[in-house]
Each structure stands twice: as C-alpha cells, then as structure tokens.
Amino acid sequence: MTGVLVADGDRPREGGPGRKEVEVAVGVLVRGDGAFLLTSRPEGKVYAGYWEFPGGKVEAGETVEQALRRELIEEIGVEIGAVHPWRVERVDYPHALVRLNFCKVYEWTGELHMHEGQQCSWETLPVKVQPVLPGTVPVLKWFAEERGFAGATHAG
Template sequence: MTGKPVLVAHGDRPREGGPDRKEVEVAVGVLIRADGAFLLTSRPAGKVYEGYWEYPGGKVEAGETVEQALRRELIEEIGVTIGAVHPWKVERVDYPHALVRLNFCKVYEWTGELHMHEGQQYAWQQLPVTVQPVLPGTVPVLQWFAEERGFEGPTHS
C-alpha cells in the first residue's frame, strides 16, 4: 500500500513475519465526554505492550465493517454500547509484532457503565495526558487533539 508513511514503533526491534506481513485492520474508539475528556485504557496483562495506555478497540474480523467491529469490541472490552460512530483518521503503525491499520473513530454517545472485562484500567484524560507509558499508535491521536484544541506543549509525559 502506498501513500502516507507508516509510523514505525520501536524500530530497533526485529519484525515478526518478515517484510511481507499482512496488515491487520483495527477499529479504535475515541470516546469523548461533554467536557472534552477522552477515555484511555491500559493494555491487559498477558498481551503485547502490557500496561501501555491506548484507546479501546480491536481487530476487524472477516466480513465486518470498521463500525461493526468497533461496536462489538467496545461491548466485549469495556461494556458499553455506542451511539453514532464518526470516522476520524487512519494511522498505519509498524509494531515489532504486527503491521496495523488503525481506524480511529470519535464516539460522543454510549450507554452502559464502563466495565473493564479484560482486567485493564481506564482513565478519563485531558491534554497533557498523565497516564504512562502511552502506546506508540496512540501518540498521533494526542497530537491531533492538540491541533484541534489549540493546545501548546507536550501531549504526554
């Protein structure tokens, strides 16, 4: 795939699967409260990048649209049913374990109480975020928020 360059995370580490790795499609939910705070969740124990903070979401399964995958993943992962999905931006990230295409979608409405089904933590954040470490694929989103909101200074610690 050509076009926008790929964000390379931890380029000093070897890549699994070699140069012909298949790109993994991922649906990512950027839940935003009325006060502008956004939801970050920690990666669960036992997963790659355990303890890193990210936006919730997951892989798009065969036959699913990004929106369908996001709805399914957010029920499974954090226990909420989302309203309208607003596709926002796409970022390709080359992690040592996978090449991913992150489809970021803004979500302003949801029902249900947050329940972390995978034992992860969650935090409502404003810029600059106070949780760390932040997953490399999350960093561009913080920069996009900074641009949208006219925020000057570092977006994370």
C-alpha cells in the same frame, strides 16, 4: 493518511517484509467536557500496561463500525451511538503491521466495565497516564492541534 509510524524500530519484525496488515477499529470516546477515555493493555498482551484507546481487530466480513461496536461491548461494556470516522494511521510494531481506524464516539450507554482486567482513565491534555502506546501518540497530537495545545500531548 500519511506513511507508516515505526514503533520500536530497533527490534526485529515478526513475519518478515511481506506480512499482512491487520485492520483495527479504535474508539475515541469523548465526554461532553472534552475528556477522552484511555485504557491500559491487559496483562498477557503485547505492550501490557501501555495506555491506548479501546478497540480491536476487524474480523472477516465486518465493517470498521461493526467491529468497533462489538469490541467496545466486549472490552469495556458499553454500547456506542453514532460512529464518526476520524483518521487512519498505519503503525509498524515488531509483532504486527496495523492499520488503525480511529473513530470518535460522543454517545454511549452502559457503565464502563473493564472486562479484560485493564484500567481506564478519563484524560485531558497533557495526559497523565504513562506509558502511552506508540499508536496512541498521533491521536494526542491531533487533539492538541484541534484544541490549540501546541506540543502538550503527554506528560514526560
């Protein structure tokens, strides 16, 4: 993990300099053909309409894996198989300081069902959906590095 990615740095931060970091479990679902799942943030949430990898807050007493399993059932209706911790990124959003625990998932059961009214899209590089949440951009860069796509992280 490196430093902190600052999103919308021109906007004031809620909670001041001593605010608590929010632990988040993020699922990077990857199909056999290499496509990965992005979902849009639902109406009523901060950054509504932005595209991200599904997941959510780690609750007290939960591990990242437990939170990811719970969140993906709640959000997109699938039960996941093995969880492969991948990378961690800290992002300072105006509304929250988050620690994103990205985990790759290659196996799941159930049909995708967007329980929060969000949209979903299976993407490859460069991604077609826009706008992409700032915390998602590093993951696209990591995929580009792994797959040999220099600079081809998102459409623009």
